[in-house]
Every structure is written in C-alpha cells, then in structure tokens.
Amino acid sequence: MRGLVFPGDRQARIEEFDDPQPGHGEVVVAVRAAAICGSDMHGYRATSAERSASGASGIIPGHEPSGVVHAVGGGVHNVKVGDRVAVYHFRSCGFCPECQGGRLMWCDTRRGYGGPIHGSDADYLLTDARNCLPLPDDASFALGAIFMCVGGTAFQAMKKLDARPGRRIAVFGLGPVGLAGLLYARAMGAEVIGIDRSPQRLELAGTLGADALVDAGAEDVAAAVRRWSGKDGVSGSFETSGTAAAQTVSVxxxxxxxxxxxxxxxxxxxxxxxxxxxxxxxxxxxxxxxxIDAYYTMLDFVVREKVPLEATITHTVPLADAPDILPAFDRGETGKVILVP
Ligand SMILES: [Zn+2]
Ligand SMILES: [Zn+2]
Structure with a gap:
C-alpha cells in the first residue's frame, strides 16, 4: 500500500509499505478519508535529525481516519467487512481503569497513529476492533474523519465552556479546531468572536457565521474583543492557537x-x-x-442540529497529492484538508 511520510525539514513523500494484516482483535480499515491536523505539522516541521532521532521518519502520519472495514482478525464481533467506521485515534490496552472508563487517550500504554504506530495517511490502517466506531450512512466519511480529532476536541471544549444562548465566546485561532468550535458554539446558541492573523481563515470564519472577527495582525486584540463583549469581557475563551500571546489575551x-x-x-x-x-x-x-463514548453524543448533536462541520473543508485531494497541499496548510492558508486514497 501507499503511505505518506515526513522525513523532516518540511519534506513529504509517498512511499510503498506492506499491506497490514489483522491479528486477533484487530481490524484493517480501507481509508476513505484522512484529515490533516494542525498537530501533524509538528512532525512535518521537525528537522531530519529530529525525525531520525525520534524514529518517526518512516512512520505514516494521520490520526483522523474513517473508512470501510477491509479485513478482521479472530475474535472481532463488533464490525464486519464492508462496515462504515470512524477510527478512534489512540490504540490502548483496553483493560486499565482509564480504558474501561472510555478514556483511551489517558491509557499508560496508548499508541498514537503517526508515532509510534502507522497512521491513516495511507491506503489501509491497522487498528483495534474497539477503536472502530459505527459511521451511519447519513454521515460522510469526511465528517467521520473530522470527528476523530478536531471535531471531538472542539465539542468537548464547548461543553466545558457551557456554550449556550446569552453567552459570548472568543475563539483564538481559526484553523480547523477553532472553526469547529465556532460552529458548535453557534449551534449551541452562543455568540462568537473569532481571532486570527490569516486573511483566508478570517474570511472562512465569517462565512461560517462568526458574529465578529479580529485580525490579530492589525488590531489590539484585547481592545477589539472588549469593544464587542463590553468592558466586562467574554463568558468563555477557546484558545486553539498555542501562541503565548493569544494564551495571555484569552485569560x-x-x-x-x-x-x-x-x-x-x-x-x-x-x-x-x-x-x-x-x-x-x-x-x-x-x-x-x-x-470514546462522547462520539455518540457528538454524532447525535451534529446530525440533529445539522452542524456544517464539513464546511470547514477547503481542500479534498488524492493521497498522492498530499505533498503538494502541505505547504499551504503549513502556512495557515487552508481550512480542513481531507486526503482521499
Ligand atoms: Zn488531530
Ligand atoms: Zn489502558
């Protein structure tokens, strides 16, 4: 099969790998949509020395997958060949208190796609049966992929911020996770101000229903947010940019x-x-x-409220063309990017 690799220094290329074979309790998914995430850029931007030292230069990135079950190993009963699934993005032991509570991301032996195990920017993905979440026919593969990282992260954050009518939320950073947060907050009834430096992302946030926008490259962000919210400030802030300046202003x-x-x-x-x-x-x-169980709450909310998460997608490209789209994503000039094998 084909898989993407990041050898370092912003290089990307497609290489050939052996097709994965499912062991007991494992599933091979034929990938139909693999979303590129801002966190993939840490590996993309690392130097080749750093990539070699971490052992990741030959590992396939991608942790936002959906697809069709292609093969199952022994003891797999929850899915069968042909089922549509989204794939939860950490493999884990399955038996520790965190795993049994559904918090696979906190398992001591969790393994993330893209490091240390192969991820989904490939034709096939090897995973555990428990990671395969049913994707209904009325949810697209792209939506399933978005759910698995940014969609889920933003949904949990908006729940924590108690987004609802009468509340005003500031979203710092209008990349895919910020845009997903904006859409959830609006669907939950809150008003939203979006902050970014990228003209393309500000424009997209305006199209997606932001009540106000701040160009962080041209305006005093704190003053602009207070002009909108009133001097007492916003009810909640969602900080997605990771920059120290935005973290400071968000507080x-x-x-x-x-x-x-x-x-x-x-x-x-x-x-x-x-x-x-x-x-x-x-x-x-x-x-x-x-x-992992929050998937069902999120799926129900998005389908019922018709939250247009797919509107955050600006580019859908064949896997083979992934190396060509990465520079624009890296510069913050795109919304969500979906790779299709
Ligand atoms: Zn991600
Ligand atoms: Zn565990």
Whole structure:
C-alpha cells in the first residue's frame, strides 16, 4: 500500500509499505478519508535529525481516519467487512481503569497513529476492533474523519465552556479546531468572536457565521474583543492557537466567573499570574481529544442540529497529492484538508 511520510525539514513523500494484516482483535480499515491536523505539522516541521532521532521518519502520519472495514482478525464481533467506521485515534490496552472508563487517550500504554504506530495517511490502517466506531450512512466519511480529532476536541471544549444562548465566546485561532468550535458554539446558541492573523481563515470564519472577527495582525486584540463583549469581557475563551500571546489575551478578556479552554500546544510561555485568575474567579481548563463514548453524543448533536462541520473543508485531494497541499496548510492558508486514497 501507499503511505505518506515526513522525513523532516518540511519534506513529504509517498512511499510503498506492506499491506497490514489483522491479528486477533484487530481490524484493517480501507481509508476513505484522512484529515490533516494542525498537530501533524509538528512532525512535518521537525528537522531530519529530529525525525531520525525520534524514529518517526518512516512512520505514516494521520490520526483522523474513517473508512470501510477491509479485513478482521479472530475474535472481532463488533464490525464486519464492508462496515462504515470512524477510527478512534489512540490504540490502548483496553483493560486499565482509564480504558474501561472510555478514556483511551489517558491509557499508560496508548499508541498514537503517526508515532509510534502507522497512521491513516495511507491506503489501509491497522487498528483495534474497539477503536472502530459505527459511521451511519447519513454521515460522510469526511465528517467521520473530522470527528476523530478536531471535531471531538472542539465539542468537548464547548461543553466545558457551557456554550449556550446569552453567552459570548472568543475563539483564538481559526484553523480547523477553532472553526469547529465556532460552529458548535453557534449551534449551541452562543455568540462568537473569532481571532486570527490569516486573511483566508478570517474570511472562512465569517462565512461560517462568526458574529465578529479580529485580525490579530492589525488590531489590539484585547481592545477589539472588549469593544464587542463590553468592558466586562467574554463568558468563555477557546484558545486553539498555542501562541503565548493569544494564551495571555484569552485569560485577560475573559470576564468574572468565566472559563478558558486551552487546546493549542506551543512553545512560548504566557504571562498569566495567579492574580489574573483569583480576582475574576476564572476556571482554566485543558481539553485533549475526547472519551470514546462522547462520539455518540457528538454524532447525535451534529446530525440533529445539522452542524456544517464539513464546511470547514477547503481542500479534498488524492493521497498522492498530499505533498503538494502541505505547504499551504503549513502556512495557515487552508481550512480542513481531507486526503482521499
Ligand atoms: Zn488531530
Ligand atoms: Zn489502558
């Protein structure tokens, strides 16, 4: 089969791999949609020395997959060949308290697609039967792929921020996870202000229903958010950019009793002091993927409320063309990108 690799220094190429074979309890999924995630860019941007040292230069990236069950190993009863599935994005032991509570992302022996195990930017993906989540006929493969990372992460964050009518939410970073958060917050009845530097992403957020937009490259972000929210600030902030500046402002503009959900990883250190949190009695939270059973709540909400998550997709490209689209994604010039083998 074909698979994408990131050898380092922003190189990307398609290589040939052996087709995976399912062992006991395992499933091989023929990938129909594999979404590119902002977190894939950490591997793409790493130097070739870093990629070699981490052993990841020959590992296929991709952790947002959906597809059709292609082959099953012994002892697999929950899916059969031909079933449509979305694939949960950490493999895990299945038996520890975290796994049995559905929190596969916290299993001590979790293995992420793209490192250390092969991911979904390929023709086939090897996974565990328990990771295969049924994808109904009225949900597209692209939607299934979006659910598996950014869709789930943003949904959990908006639940934590208690998005609902009467609340005003600031979304920092309008990449795919920020845009998904914007759509959920609007569908839950909240008003949303979106903040980014990319003209393309600001325009897309406007099309998707942002109530207000701030160009972080041209405006004082805190002042612009307060002009919209009133001087007391927003009810909640969703920080997806991972930049220290945005993390700092997200806390600054959140009003008394409000909450901030952080999901963006970055290298800088925000200037946030305990006094910023104490007086306003803020709740600062992280959000990381989603417990596996939340898939069903999210699927039900998106189908019932017709949340147009697929509208965050700007490019659907054949797997073979992945190396050509990555530079634009890396520069923040695209929305969600879907690879189709
Ligand atoms: Zn992701
Ligand atoms: Zn476990």
């Amino acid at each position: 600054d503009v959140t009003g008394r009793g409000g909450s901030v959900a952080f999901v963006g990883f970055g290298s800088g250190v925000p200037s946030i002091t305990p006094a910023d949190i104490i007086v306003k009695q803020l709740s600062l939270m992280g959000s990381f993927v989603f417990p």
